[in-house]
Amino acid sequence: MTLLSSQLLLFSAAHRRTPLPCTILFRWNKPTTDGTVRFPRSPITPAVGLDQRVSRFVVPATAEDLLYNAGATVGVLGGAYALVRAFDELTRRNILHQGLSRKLVHILSGLLFLFSWPIFSNSPKARYFAAFVPLVNCLRLLMNGLSLASDEGLIKSLTREGDPEELLRGPLYYVLILTLCALVFWRESPIGVVSLAMMCGGDGVADIIGRKYGSMKIPYNQNKSWAGSISMLVFGFLVSIGILYYYSVLGHVQLDWASTVPRVAFISFVATIVESLPITKIVDDNISVPLVTMAVAFFILHG
Ligand SMILES: Nc1ccn([C@@H]2O[C@H](COP(=O)(O)OP(=O)(O)OP(=O)(O)O)[C@@H](O)[C@H]2O)c(=O)n1
Numbered sequence: 001m002t003l004l005s006s007q008l009l010l011f012s013a014a015h016r017r018t019p020l021p022c023t024i025l026f027r028w029n030k031p032t033t034d035g036t037v038r039f040p041r042s043p044i045t046p047a048v049g050l051d052q053r054v055s056r057f058v059v060p061a062t063a064e065d066l067l068y069n070a071g072a073t074v075g076v077l078g079g080a081y082a083l084v085r086a087f088d089e090l091t092r093r094n095i096l097h098q099g100l101s102r103k104l105v106h107i108l109s110g111l112l113f114l115f116s117w118p119i120f121s122n123s124p125k126a127r128y129f130a131a132f133v134p135l136v137n138c139l140r141l142l143m144n145g146l147s148l149a150s151d152e153g154l155i156k157s158l159t160r161e162g163d164p165e166e167l168l169r170g171p172l173y174y175v176l177i178l179t180l181c182a183l184v185f186w187r188e189s190p191i192g193v194v195s196l197a198m199m200c201g202g203d204g205v206a207d208i209i210g211r212k213y214g215s216m217k218i219p220y221n222q223n224k225s226w227a228g229s230i231s232m233l234v235f236g237f238l239v240s241i242g243i244l245y246y247y248s249v250l251g252h253v254q255l256d257w258a259s260t261v262p263r264v265a266f267i268s269f270v271a272t273i274v275e276s277l278p279i280t281k282i283v284d285d286n287i288s289v290p291l292v293t294m295a296v297a298f299f300i301l302h303g
């Protein structure tokens with residue numbers, strides 16, 4: 001299929017009357033003012049030439065594309081393993097405190113995962129290759145959390161007290177949310193980006209800043225502080241905008257920044273309020289923050 005014919009297919013699909021199922025929820029690339037719909041392509045990867053939004057028309061992924069995405073998966077998996085090993089080593093050498101190491105892994109894992117998404121091709125199957133990475137880590141956490149395996153480095157760098165069962169809570173919820181965002185939202189909707197930016201960037205920084213500077217506690221939650229919450233709001237918002245800008249430069253999303261920036265600010269505020277609530281004994285932050293962010297972002301950004 002030539003590039004021209006694939007673009008014509010895209011154009012015809014973009015202007016069909018009944019939107020494709022996969023575009024009903026995430027018609028993020030609405031026609032621009034001149035009526036054209038530019039389907040973004042990632043200049044980084046050997047794109048199949050068709051955007052995933054018209055997957056019904058997509059030519060089945062070529063063996064080359066499958067091989068390319070498999071290679072990207074292996075690379076990102078290696079990055080994930082190296083990240084955890086690196087922080088384990090820093091903890092072993094007492095360069096980093098275990099608690100700080102855990103939080104830095106919390107911040108960096110998700111954000112670097114988001115940064116890795118453009119590495120994958122434009123094939124409709126690319127999101128499944130990307131989602132395989134947190135899924136593998138989910139299995140690692142289950143195996144070690146259930147003591148079916150014992151990766152001391154993993155346990156040391158991902159738990160507060162070194163108790164393997166801790167892996168079955170915060171870290172497990174975390175990788176499940178990463179998987180969900182890759183599969184459901186992927187690069188074409190800002191909802192996944194903002195949700196992970198708040199869970200990984202915002203919540204992670206709130207912990208670090210809050211523990212160090214959080215003397216002024218929030219009236220309704222003595223375990224959380226103004227410093228922690230304000231840092232979550234500011235850092236979560238900035239990371240959201242930064243990654244959305246990164247994706248827009250690569251052509252994955254086309255954003256009207258004049259309306260997107262205030263909306264993301266509002267979403268970040270709501271996520272910060274949720275994180276500050278005294279509900280961690282009922283529901284983990286790694287569930288409440290991203291899920292509420294997804295719900296609010298769905299209505300605010302797509303409403
Ligand atoms: N808005 C916030 C968030 C966190 N903190 C500080 O960071 C610590 C841990 O925050 P919390 O979000 O409860 O951490 P957990 O999510 O429970 O830790 P983890 O992510 O490691 O499971 C809190 O006790 C508090 O000292 C804060 O001051 N203000």
Ligand SMILES: C/C(=C\CO)CCC[C@H](C)CCC[C@H](C)CCCC(C)C
Nearest residue numbers: 079080105106109112113134170171174
């Ligand atoms: C301690 C954590 C959460 C608790 O709040 C973080 C858990 C991290 C995971 C075990 C590792 C996740 C790795 C990512 C899926 C992929 C990262 C890839 C990137 C290129 C490093």
